[in-house]
Amino acid sequence: MLISELAELTGVSARALRHYEDRGLLVPARDSSGYRDYSESDVTRVARIRAMISAGLGTAAIQRYLDCARTGDHGVSLEMCPDLRAELDSLAGRLNARQAELRETQQRLSELISVRG
Amino acid sequence: MLISELAELTGVSARALRHYEDRGLLVPARDSSGYRDYSESDVTRVARIRAMISAGLGTAAIQRYLDCARTGDHGVSLEMCPDLRAELDSLAGRLNARQAELRETQQRLSELISVRG
DNA sequence: GTATGGGTTCACGTCAGCGTGAAGGTCAAG
DNA sequence: CTTGACCTTCACGCTGACGTGAACCCATAC
Numbered sequence: 001m002l003i004s005e006l007a008e009l010t011g012v013s014a015r016a017l018r019h020y021e022d023r024g025l026l027v028p029a030r031d032s033s034g035y036r037d038y039s040e041s042d043v044t045r046v047a048r049i050r051a052m053i054s055a056g057l058g059t060a061a062i063q064r065y066l067d068c069a070r071t072g073d074h075g076v077s078l079e080m081c082p083d084l085r086a087e088l089d090s091l092a093g094r095l096n097a098r099q100a101e102l103r104e105t106q107q108r109l110s111e112l113i114s115v116r117g
Numbered sequence: 118m119l120i121s122e123l124a125e126l127t128g129v130s131a132r133a134l135r136h137y138e139d140r141g142l143l144v145p146a147r148d149s150s151g152y153r154d155y156s157e158s159d160v161t162r163v164a165r166i167r168a169m170i171s172a173g174l175g176t177a178a179i180q181r182y183l184d185c186a187r188t189g190d191h192g193v194s195l196e197m198c199p200d201l202r203a204e205l206d207s208l209a210g211r212l213n214a215r216q217a218e219l220r221e222t223q224q225r226l227s228e229l230i231s232v233r234g
Numbered sequence: 235g236t237a238t239g240g241g242t243t244c245a246c247g248t249c250a251g252c253g254t255g256a257a258g259g260t261c262a263a264g
Numbered sequence: 265c266t267t268g269a270c271c272t273t274c275a276c277g278c279t280g281a282c283g284t285g286a287a288c289c290c291a292t293a294c
Contacts, residue, residue: 092226
């Protein structure tokens with residue numbers, strides 16, 4: 001199918017799909033005139049990519065682990081690959097750190113507001 | 118005093134101090150040879166700048182409101198300027214939104230980890 | 235004189251996932 | 265033939281507080 005069709009089906013912009021190709025996440029076939037030709041299975045592949053992005057994974061990490069992912073009854077899950085567990089734990093740690101920073105920022109902001117001059 | 122001295126006193130890099138000057142937040146005098154010549158009061162001014170940055174304010178907003186700030190017994194506080202209240206409330210709203218997004222991300226990540234394949 | 239250890243002003247790099255034209259080829263329809 | 269709606273490949277813009285050389289001036293000690 002054409003890129004606009006896959007974009008429609010997945011709700012992901014055509015630009016984003018091209019971006020995924022640049023990152024090596026989703027490399028479709030090409031027809032005789034150079035148009036990208038996506039398969040049906042690419043719909044679920046895009047879903048996996050989106051799930052991992054929304055979980056905070058970068059495209060580089062996604063490329064390393066995308067083939068560990070599968071779509072099950074309860075949404076997207078990941079078959080364990082070596083190092084994947086560590087990578088995810090690391091990411092969770094960074095998210096927690098960011099969360100703590102954000103709370104600090106909110107705290108300082110509220111002080112700035114409430115203390116008054 | 119020289120830029121390196123102020124940097125040492127405040128713990129802010131010389132590059133950052135020059136950046137603040139570019140943004141119009143801290144514009145020191147110059148000596149006969151063109152060197153930046155900071156005053157003692159610039160130490161507290163840098164503290165105010167850092168406090169506002171760490172509260173999530175951008176340099177543009179800081180420039181508009183820096184002179185509303187003062188250093189009191191309980192840290193940095195802000196004298197109210199017109200529009201400042203609204204600006205801070207707006208910022209607080211964005212921080213809350215970011216916080217919510219982050220929690221969503223953490224949620225999706227934990228699902229990715231716990232569901233298993 | 236010169237080897238240092240400052241200082242100065244540009245100005246691009248960083249981090250990242252796309253948005254957004256720009257310039258031009260492809261193809262079904264009027 | 266000519267729209268017009270797609271497609272293609274660049275390649276800069278965005279968000280923003282700095283990091284990091286590059287190339288050059290200033291001052292002090294040797």
